[in-house]
Amino acid sequence: MADTPEHARARAIGLAAETMGELISFWGFKASMGRIWTxxxxxxxxxxxxxxxxxxxxxxxxxxxxxxxxxxWGLVHRAAKLxxxxxxxxxxxxxxxxxxxxxxxxxxxxxxRAVERFGEAIEVLEAARRENPDDEELLFMLxxxxxxxxxxxxxxxxxxxxxxxxxxxxxxxxxxxxxxxxAS
Amino acid sequence: MADTPEHARARAIGLAAETMGELISFWGFKASMGRIWTxxxxxxxxxxxxxxxxxxxxxxxxxxxxxxxxxxWGLVHRAAKLxxxxxxxxxxxxxxxxxxxxxxxxxxxxxxRAVERFGEAIEVLEAARRENPDDEELLFMLxxxxxxxxxxxxxxxxxxxxxxxxxxxxxxxxxxxxxxxxAS
DNA sequence: CACTTTCTTCAAAAGAGATTGAAATGAAAG
DNA sequence: CTTTCATTTCAATCTCTTTTGAAGAAAGTG
Numbered sequence: 001m002a003d004t005p006e007h008a009r010a011r012a013i014g015l016a017a018e019t020m021g022e023l024i025s026f027w028g029f030k031a032s033m034g035r036i037w038t039x040x041x042x043x044x045x046x047x048x049x050x051x052x053x054x055x056x057x058x059x060x061x062x063x064x065x066x067x068x069x070x071x072x073w074g075l076v077h078r079a080a081k082l083x084x085x086x087x088x089x090x091x092x093x094x095x096x097x098x099x100x101x102x103x104x105x106x107x108x109x110x111x112x113r114a115v116e117r118f119g120e121a122i123e124v125l126e127a128a129r130r131e132n133p134d135d136e137e138l139l140f141m142l143x144x145x146x147x148x149x150x151x152x153x154x155x156x157x158x159x160x161x162x163x164x165x166x167x168x169x170x171x172x173x174x175x176x177x178x179x180x181x182x183a184s
Numbered sequence: 185m186a187d188t189p190e191h192a193r194a195r196a197i198g199l200a201a202e203t204m205g206e207l208i209s210f211w212g213f214k215a216s217m218g219r220i221w222t223x224x225x226x227x228x229x230x231x232x233x234x235x236x237x238x239x240x241x242x243x244x245x246x247x248x249x250x251x252x253x254x255x256x257w258g259l260v261h262r263a264a265k266l267x268x269x270x271x272x273x274x275x276x277x278x279x280x281x282x283x284x285x286x287x288x289x290x291x292x293x294x295x296x297r298a299v300e301r302f303g304e305a306i307e308v309l310e311a312a313r314r315e316n317p318d319d320e321e322l323l324f325m326l327x328x329x330x331x332x333x334x335x336x337x338x339x340x341x342x343x344x345x346x347x348x349x350x351x352x353x354x355x356x357x358x359x360x361x362x363x364x365x366x367a368s
Numbered sequence: 369c370a371c372t373t374t375c376t377t378c379a380a381a382a383g384a385g386a387t388t389g390a391a392a393t394g395a396a397a398g
Numbered sequence: 399c400t401t402t403c404a405t406t407t408c409a410a411t412c413t414c415t416t417t418t419g420a421a422g423a424a425a426g427t428g
Contacts (some may be wrong), residue, residue, distance in 0.1 A: 005319050008312030012305040016329060019301040023336075026294055028210060030386070041332075042325050049405075059388050064406055085396065086404065093328075095335055110210060117203040121196040128192030135189055140228050144277075145200060148225075151279055152207075214416070233375075243418050248376055269426060270374065 013042050017056070028106070032058055033066050037075050037091050046079035046088035073102065104163040111156045118149040197226050201240070212290070216242055217250050221259050221275050230263035230272035257286065288347040295340045302333040 017038040024034030035056050040047060047055075053063045067089060070076035075098055079088040092098060125142050132138065201222040208218030219240050224231060231239075237247045251273060254260040259282055263272040276282060309326050316322065 005312050005316050005322060008308050009322070009325060012308045012325065012329065015301055015305040015308065016332060019298050019305075020332070023294070023298050026212060038332075042328050044321050044324050060405080061389070061407075062387055095331070110207070114203050114207050117199055121199040121203075124192050124196045124199070128189050132189050137228050138189060138193065141193060141196065141226050144226050145196065147279070148200060148204070148222075245376075245419070246417055
């Protein structure tokens with residue numbers, strides 16, 4: 001089991017990248033984005049696109065697209081120019097910041113839309129009820145629909161709070177993690 | 185815009201079911217499961233499979249499979265026998281209970297596995313370091329990997345706490361929602 | 369038990385999403 | 399300006415998931 005340092009590094013990166021890929025794809029991102037981010041995160045310095053393609057066995061095209069998307073989320077930056085002709089990329093290391101940003105900009109929108117749509121459904125029923133005030137079934141549906149609407153609103157607030165909490169009450173934890181930040 | 189009560193009901197169900205389908209598919213379930221659950225949740229009484237198929241425009245086979253899966257998660261029950269020959273199904277209405285159960289049994293496992301895998305990756309590197317104690321790059325990777333490991337462990341605890349919190353500190357909120365429970 | 373209706377299963381079709389490969393675009397160097 | 403290398407784009411391809419449709423198992427009925 002004990003092999004050369006290069007082997008060990010490659011295996012460790014593979015394991016971590018694969019794991020992060022699964023995690024992140026459960027969160028609605030492409031697994032390859034997670035693999036690339038992890039590779040960059042674990043690399044001692046910025047890497048050029050062709051190197052990333054080699055190490056992840058993805059095509060140049062796929063790497064380019066994944067890097068673009070990672071860039072839009074601020075998960076990956078173009079590193080300051082090297083002597084090289086190629087562009088080099090490195091990972092944003094403020095992991096909690098990343099998580100908060102994504103939760104804020106994605107989950108929050110998603111739940112927000114759901115709140116709106118449930119609200120619309122309620123309006124539809126209320127309009128119907130005005131013309132037909134004692135349809136029992138209508139009342140029943142309205143009650144349940146309001147339950148869903150409330151639920152979604154509560155969820156919205158929870159997600160909101162989560163994004164804040166990351167900023168505030170997790171500071172001591174981030175302190176522990178920050179030892180590993182910015183070491184690029 | 186003001187149409188018959190039947191139209192209004194159908195439109196409201198459609199909107200709500202579609203919305204829930206999107207929400208739930210973001211959480212890794214099939215959208216059709218969300219649609220079916222919503223339909224049952226909003227219906228005044230249990231429905232038979234063929235009716236569900238009609239209303240969701242899914243095939244009998246798809247409905248059967250979706251109901252089985254919903255049943256395994258406890259999201260849908262077979263209702264006490266009617267006079268009818270068919271089986272009738274109704275939705276579990278304890279929505280918070282459902283959410284907690286799913287979070288506990290799915291997200292928690294997922295994050296738990298990630299914690300393990302990051303741990304393995306760390307072990308691989310540590311073994312390599314024992315034979316090669318001052319490889320700088322190895323140390324760097326180990327530090328970053330420990331960051332990911334810590335992060336996953338913190339995430340694990342957060343998910344754990346969420347599943348508990350649902351049970352404990354949200355009781356007042358559930359009180360508000362329980363007006364809509366068990367009204368089947 | 370035979371007959372009818374309902375339910376489940378599963379191979380194949382359809383659909384969605386991700387990836388490739390190659391052509392087009394862009395950027396640096398001579 | 400031309401050449402060369404790097405990057406982006408996008409239609410075609412591949413892969414994975416979901417849905418269908420039909421066969422057969424199960425359950426209810428007389």
